[in-house]
Amino acid sequence: xxxxxxDLLKNFPFRRIDELLTGLAPAQTPVFMQVxxxxxxxxxxxxxxxxxxxxxxxxxxxxxxxxxxREAVARWLERRYNLQANTVDATVQVSALCxxxxxxxxxxxxxxxxxxxxxxxxxxxxxxLVPNPMYHVYxxxxxxxxxxxxxxxxxxxxxxxxxxxxxxxxxxxxAAICYFCTPGNPTxxxxxxxxxxxxxxxxRKHDFVLAVDxxxxxxxxxxxxxxxxxxxxxxxGTLDNLLVFNSLSKRSGSPGLxxxxxxxxxxxxxxxxxxxxxxxxxxxxxxxxxxxxxWQDESHVIANRAHYLNLVEIADYHLGALxxxxxxxAGFFLWLNTKASVGDGETxxxxxxxxxxxxxxxxxxxxxxxxxxxxxxxxxxxxIALVHDPKTVDEAMRRIAQVLGTYKSTN
Numbered sequence: 001x002x003x004x005x006x007d008l009l010k011n012f013p014f015r016r017i018d019e020l021l022t023g024l025a026p027a028q029t030p031v032f033m034q035v036x037x038x039x040x041x042x043x044x045x046x047x048x049x050x051x052x053x054x055x056x057x058x059x060x061x062x063x064x065x066x067x068x069x070r071e072a073v074a075r076w077l078e079r080r081y082n083l084q085a086n087t088v089d090a091t092v093q094v095s096a097l098c099x100x101x102x103x104x105x106x107x108x109x110x111x112x113x114x115x116x117x118x119x120x121x122x123x124x125x126x127x128x129l130v131p132n133p134m135y136h137v138y139x140x141x142x143x144x145x146x147x148x149x150x151x152x153x154x155x156x157x158x159x160x161x162x163x164x165x166x167x168x169x170x171x172x173x174x175a176a177i178c179y180f181c182t183p184g185n186p187t188x189x190x191x192x193x194x195x196x197x198x199x200x201x202x203x204r205k206h207d208f209v210l211a212v213d214x215x216x217x218x219x220x221x222x223x224x225x226x227x228x229x230x231x232x233x234x235x236x237g238t239l240d241n242l243l244v245f246n247s248l249s250k251r252s253g254s255p256g257l258x259x260x261x262x263x264x265x266x267x268x269x270x271x272x273x274x275x276x277x278x279x280x281x282x283x284x285x286x287x288x289x290x291x292x293x294x295w296q297d298e299s300h301v302i303a304n305r306a307h308y309l310n311l312v313e314i315a316d317y318h319l320g321a322l323x324x325x326x327x328x329x330a331g332f333f334l335w336l337n338t339k340a341s342v343g344d345g346e347t348x349x350x351x352x353x354x355x356x357x358x359x360x361x362x363x364x365x366x367x368x369x370x371x372x373x374x375x376x377x378x379x380x381x382x383x384i385a386l387v388h389d390p391k392t393v394d395e396a397m398r399r400i401a402q403v404l405g406t407y408k409s410t411n
Contacts, residue, residue, distance in 0.1 A: 009144075014034070024350060027356070043254070046293075064094075076296070080229075092269060095272065096288060098258045098282070099258045108211075109144065111208070115207075125146075125174065148174075152167065160188075165199075180210060182213075185333060186361070188326075188328025188331045209268060213245050214246045219251070221329075311388075323337075324338055324341060333383050333385055336383075338381065343380075344364070345364055348360075363380065363382055366378050
């Protein structure tokens with residue numbers, strides 16, 4: 001019997017971890033590192049701004065966001081990507097989002113409808129191009145939209161950057177949207193500017209939406225990662241076929257604020273905004289005001305970046321000699337291969353919980369398996385979120401090193 005589309009959404013990763021660990025008791029005080037939720041204090045200006053603008057709770061917020069918020073995003077984009085002043089039109093090129101998740105999901109629905117209209121043949125199924133492993137919202141958008149999800153592995157052989165250009169022409173011609181996450185979740189890989197430019201050129205050639213998820217763009221350790229606006233500049237400055245997503249969850253350590261944005265091609269922003277007007281969540285006025293203040297301030301971002309660099313250094317100190325360790329290029333996730341130490345990621349997850357009290361994410365749960373082999377590019381890996389204070393991370397890394405260094409794979 002064919003699997004129902006909703007059934008394909010049931011194996012959301014966080015539900016699967018609880019099932020995997022059923023019946024196991026942690027031997028030490030638990031440390032939860034399976035979720036990428038920043039644990040540091042929220043910048044003080046958030047509470048201050050919300051208090052000062054609390055009267056806005058009495059008004060319906062505009063679906064696209066306040067003009068002040070959109071202007072703050074537009075000016076930030078110009079500063080971040082070295083664009084000429086006032087080249088980002090906040091009125092038609094920027095929309096507020098309730099975090100980035102809803103926008104990424106709804107962009108798939110919008111793009112699939114757009115592609116169906118352009119294909120003009122209801123018998124042709126649009127495709128959605130998704131990295132594997134992935135942020136599962138991408139896959140969910142494809143399934144709910146009735147498209148064919150085409151998974152492209154991000155593995156060591158391609159530097160953890162999906163090679164969409166290698167897909168068959170038929171798949172690319174049917175593509176409605178392509179998700180490109182850089183810095184990558186869960187791999188921590190950063191795509192080059194050239195790779196982004198090539199992807200945008202490919203999107204224009206085959207007329208699909210390039211959705212660049214830049215949620216981790218401000219947690220970098222050497223140089224700022226390239227982004228979608230860099231690619232647009234390399235192709236003459238137009239924003240055709242491009243949508244860029246970002247939020248304050250990681251950049252500003254404010255995941256509960258639920259404030260983000262989408263920016264790019266006005267011809268895509270408009271239909272996405274129409275779709276969101278029907279089913280999207282509006283961002284309350286005081287929260288938008290706090291977001292406006294955060295996009296205008298870089299001092300807290302610099303401190304945040306230094307904090308995560310310290311955590312990566314701690315992880316490197318404890319795990320750097322472990323076979324399978326790979327230092328992230330950006331972001332705060334470790335993508336740790338455990339095959340040589342204890343075996344597959346699910347085995348490692350159970351051992352770390354049972355013997356060290358560390359809860360992590362099996363890499364398999366961040367990926368989708370090959371329907372023929374049942375294997376996925378995340379089978380032998382773990383995603384570990386470095387989001388706690390340095391003392392907690394130091395203790396957690398020490399425990400992880402002890403477990404992975406003590407247990408040996410019997411495979």
